[in-house]
Amino acid sequence: MKKGPNLKSIRFKLTTLPLIILFAAFTFVTVVGAYITKVSTINRMKEDGLQLTRQMAKRIEQSGLAYKTLNEQIEDKIRVSGRVILNQPTVNNDVLKKVAKTLDVDEINYTDGTGKIIYSNLESSIGAVFDENHISYPVLSGKQSELMENIRKSRENNNYYKYGYVKNSSGGMIQIGILANKIQSLYDKTSYQAIVDEIGKNPDIVYAEFIDKNLKKIAANDSKLIGKINDDEGSKKAAIDGEEYAKEYFYDVKNVTVYDVLTPVYVNGEHIGAIDIGISMKSVNDSVTKTVITLSIIGIVAFILVGLMLFVFANGSVNRLNKIKEYLGEMSNGNLSINIDEKLLKNKDELGDMSNALNLLKNSFRDIIRDIKEKADEVGKSSESLAATSQEMASGSEEVAATVNEIAKGTNIRLRKLQT
Template identity: 30%
Template sequence: MKKKKINLTNIAIIPLIVVIISIFLTMFSTYLTGSKMIKNNTKEFGLNIAKEVAVAIENNETSLRKIDRAFEDKIVMAGKAVLLNGNKINNTLLKEYAYKLGVFELNLFNNEGKIVYSNIDEYVGLIAPENHPIRRFMKSSYSEWVEEDIRKDVSSDRYLRYGYVKNKDGSIIQVGILANEIYEQRRIFNPQILLNHYINDDNILYILLYDKNLSVVSYVGNFQQEKINDKPYLDEVLNGKTVVNEMIDKEGEINIVKILMPVFSEGKITGILSMGLSLKSLVISLYKYFAISLLMALLTSLIILFIVNKKILKPIDVLSEDLSQIDLEGNLEYRVEIFENDDFADLKRVINEMLDKINGYVNNIKEHKEELLASNEELAATVEQLSAAEEELRAQYEEIQSYNERLQELQQKYEIAIEGSNSAVWEIDLEKGTINLSESFLQMMGISLYGENDLSKVFDTVLEEEDKQRLIDSYYRYIHGYSDGIYSQIKMKDSKGRTRWFLISARCIKDIKARKLYGILTEITRLKEQEEAITFLAYNDHLTGLPNRRMLEKTFKEVVKDGHGAVVLMDLDNFKNINDTKGHVFGDALLKSVSEFFSQMKEENINFFRFGGDEFIILIKDEKDTEKIEGKVKNIIDNLAEKIKDVLKGG
């Protein structure tokens, strides 16, 4: 009888090869998918940063326009204030007003273009040449005009910005403010400072800002500027389109994502922002991940080969050798030997039991032929059941492996998406009254509210009453159909006590079993800080911090509309002498001390404003009694006098 051994190729080797190939194919597919996702996330990140920079530049330009309008108002108001003196205008008066109003030049021209009076003695008697801007103003119908550009004054060799106010008799007051004073106010909004703030990100190679004439305004970065070829895209961007493409720097071996975006101001395109982001560090990380994955795949394959060889191939080979010794014709007494820790011990017992049965069948075959045939059929059915069970187990194992790989892939995609966006996710169960906050938000705020938490408790922890009510109002507007979602700006206190602003957006998912809110939290703290800084500059004096003339006009209108009160104008005696003897630095310090005193004296119905120079306004609201008003003013003046004495003694 010819002995046959079990074919191990079909049982174990081919499936093993298929598994190993599947591992490598899955790893390579993951590498390609990860590479594509990294590029897409880098482009999305770059677009978000570019949008943020463009908005910041627009805000800077808005602030610069406000500063320019403030100086224009100052020039016109200074001219009008001088003209209120009528025939009393002389050189001494102009010097006094120039000092009090904080301007460098005050010149009174007659209707022939000659300087009659000036705060600068050498200018008296000078005649404006025919090409001087004042000549155009004299011929115009305007009563006031401020030159748009800063220009050089030939007489003083200084740069100033000039404005003019026309008197009824045809005379003209010329007001000049030093360019250095204007530049100092505009300096903090220089686009170069803004771009330097963003270039600190390691992935940003360069940021380049063009004006509307396609000239370079600002550039920051370590990338060589001559390598940046933006010309093919500039006309397209000027038409309002954002361009995103890839560039390769062969010399530096850097893959670059280039983004060009229009910069708007008051709804018009005023320039172009060009930004380059390096993919080098991300590509290196991806290569490292691929190499590590490859090593792990090789190691896993070796481990599988070792286990399969030890636990399957060798035992099957031994079993095959044992089974080949079975001779149903010549030796019915042979039984398969069972060793200690034998992996196929149960199977061998079954085989030996089958051999025992066969032996009994053979001994009784002549007497029990039909029984023997039935037993053979039963044996065949048992073998088929074992084979079917083995196939079913293998199919279930492969299905479980497939589900596990899909779950791991989905989890990686979710984590990459969350980390790549500047947002956090939250979920509210309206029936249970619970909220579930994402881990990124908890880490951002430094709080430990993991898993489901009571909604009221979480709101009391992170929200103030005003913001809580604002969020509730937004929710009720949404559920009553007045909006298509919940949109609200709220502030929160993190674990360090810092106030942080967030934009909340959410929608409700309703079905038979549950009603839930799903939303996103996006931090907008930096935008809020910029808004507050601009508002403070618009309504407060830059030296003393007191409310300025614009705030006085706004407050005075409310007082006149809503009640009674008084307006008191006061100045500091001999302040010019103090400046002349002790210097302007001491004078500024004295003004700051007076302002600190006013801040301490401020009450609910008493407000203090800096009017200009050493002049201040006291605004008393909701008071009809003249004696009480005079008493309050006297108390303020007496205490202020003591304060000034203390400062002068200390100086």
């Protein structure tokens, strides 16, 4: 059965374990790096988005004020023209032409009480009738002293005019028209639709819309969405509550996740709605992907280099340790005649110190054993001398004992003789 790696071995601890730790560290750094990149990119996107919508809101406010100012100026001009005509002692076509030229007015129509144009600076208009269905009827009927139309396109040509109606106290009314192509052009360039169309050309913008306070889309870069209702949280906060809003949002129209940014719009201090843009998250995903790829490449290269370095150094260290272990094994078996490799002894690291210490230990053991052997030989010789001396002493003792026995026997014989 094949054995698994020895988790307690020096080789594992010097090579595999550091690589595992290194891999875990690079993985952690990559994950954290990707997260930080995403957060920082989204924060930057939020600031850029809010800055863009604020600029759009400011443009709408400024264009609204400019349009309103120009419109009021034209209306004042219509009023002045009406008063000038009413103050004329007589009115006819020539008078109206003179007033139109003097005041730089494009069209003046003077009607009777029935709404029929009886005088005009434009002869083609004479005889036309304003009936009760016409927008000017409240002035014609005397219910209003004046009425100002919005700028509209002429029914006779492609020009845009601003028409106003001033009541004639003698009956009828005066219609005054001023060419407003430049003002209409300004309006077209700065209208809600023009602004969202301009922003919508940016490839990073998924949608651009203007929402009124009823959450209705008044303008959108996708014309199919105009008139639809936005009832999401961001639209309510910006278009109704007047608060800026920015958050990731799933745009179900195109089934993509965008960063939804909304800024309330004010004109003359009045809250009129909000600008809403959806910024593509592609840049965020690209940044995160780029960060992950970069860190992964760095991690892989570093992992390989560190792995090779660890393998080379650790493998060399483990091989030297194995040699030292072999020497210790030989010494434990009593073999002190081994010669430790000179390369080990010349190493200037800790393993070199261990090899030199082992060499000293081996030599010390060999010297001790040699001394012990010499002492043992001396003791052996002394033992032989002592044995010989002991034998001599034993022989002398036997002679003494024999002499003593003889003396004793002689003494006993003498005693017996004396007794007898």
